[in-house]
Amino acid sequence: MSGWFNSAWFGGGQSRSDGPKTAILKLREQKETLEKKELYLENQIKELDDKARKNVNTNKSVAKAALVKKKQRETELETTQKHIATLETQISSIEAANINFKTLEAMNEANKAMAKISTKYQPDKIDKVIDEIQENTSAINYMSERLTEVGQQNNQIDDDELARELESMQQEELDKKMVDMVAPPIGNLNTPEKQKQPAKEEEDEEEELRKLQAEMAM
Template sequence: MWSWFGGAAAQKRKDAPKNAILLLREQLDMLQKREKHLENQMTEQEAVAKKNVSSNKNAALAALRRKKVHEKNLEQTQAQIAQLEQQIYSIEAANINYETLNAMKAAGAAMEKIHNGMTIEKVDETMTKLQEQQQLSDEIATVITSNPPGEQLDEDELAEELEGLEQEAMDERMLNTGTVPVADQLNRLPAPTNAEPSGSKKQAEEEDEEAELEKLRAEMAM
């Protein structure tokens, strides 16, 4: 029950500016109609004065007096219109300020509820934890990719096996074409068993050359 009365009172306070503005606008409409009527009366009395200015001065003066009365009433009416317009403007501005303030209060309450228990220190702590977890995840990924599971193979052994396969493929191509690589021919020649010293070999070659020269000289003498 108390909440119902509180709600009704709040609604009444909310409707008060609207009701006041409606009342002021009704009064303003009535005054604007009076203003128009007085302007018409002044125009009529001025016409009467102009009509009787030559023939009936008393009637012309009376018309001018009535015009002056209407003019005075018109000034008062216009002043009242100005006051009502100012009041309407003031109420509208005050109501806008009131509604704006209430909206700002509601926004502040919502933000307070969202930030309930949240502090700069807690935010920094959370961000630090996230960065640590991200760094840990990157390190784990690096370890996994650099150390794949299973037995590690010997790279030298693989290179040697690859070289053997290449040699076999080359031999097979040479056999199919009927030629033997020079390198293979050299490899297949028997290695010398008693190689002469380089000096003895050179001396023997020189002696052979001398013998050939002597033989050539003898043939030419003949």
Template sequence: MMSSLFSYFGGGGAKKNNSKEAIVKLRQQLEMLRKREIHTEKQMLEQDAIARKNITTNKTVARAALKRKQVLEKNLEVTQQHINTLEQQMNAVETANLNLETIKVMKEASDAMKGMNKRVGINDVDETMEEIRENMQLNKEISEAISSVQITDPEEEEDLETALKELEQQALDDKMISAPAVPVGTHGSAISAKPVAAKPQEEDEEEELRKLQAEMAM
């Protein structure tokens, strides 16, 4: 069955066009029958109206109208049967055409996959995957090597720490030297005094001695 379907595609566009032409003709015939159906129903209504109008006044006319209505009913039944038959046939043709188009696309996809698989063998896939794994491992090793590099020299770090400590000690020494002396009372208690300007070290010592003598004299 599949070979017959594929042979259908190999027949060129003639067979494909035949299916489309058949669908077009079926639709045209259905359209004509539906118009006839509507027209027949309209005639039946007209004959029914004539019969009702003359049922009491002119039975001959009424009887003739009913006969024509019965004939029209039979014609309508035949027309509707034709419509149903053509609708079923058209649905079948459209479904068959859809199936063929689907199979055609599937065959084209299968042929494309077959061609691609010929160009790419299993050995090529294995080699490519192996190369990918090797490159990933190489990238990992490079990243680890870069992360382990120490940009700063350890000796430079030690020299920097030493310089910082010396600078800190110098700042403390300068702070202690520049701090003013605090006078002390006879009992060791602090006394209030106005801050004096900084003097040379000898003058400060003499001043402290004079203050001590004065306190002892008191």
């Protein structure tokens, strides 16, 4: 937590003379020293306990001396652990106080900004700005509507002229149909049947002539 807190709340670029930062750094350094002492005392207590157990039956004086030192180390360990707990409490208190201070400081800056804005834009000024916006919006909308009307007028089609043009087109189509109904089909004059009819009549006449010649010869 120490690294996070130092970087988040105290900033790496600040001087070590800064109050909360300097205090917490010193407290942490002392806490680390006491933790090393705590580990040392725990090892000493274990070694003395093992020594007393080893000599309890063979050399009671050595075992007793080991137990005496063990009790002394246990007392020192208890005191060291209390000091560590006290340092942790102080560190937590300073951290919490600094967080509260930073929060209050941020809130104060926000309040100053809000006061500056509210001073610049009083209710009457706000109403004036809103009214101007509404007026400008109305003017733009009116201009758009008028331009649309002009465009519609330019594109307007004369219904009477359109009706006359349609009537003229209908009359032209009717005249065309009447002409087609009166005129005979041009293609019927030169059909193959008409072309073959004179040739057939000539063949019939030749046949009649041959029959007459045959009767006269008889």
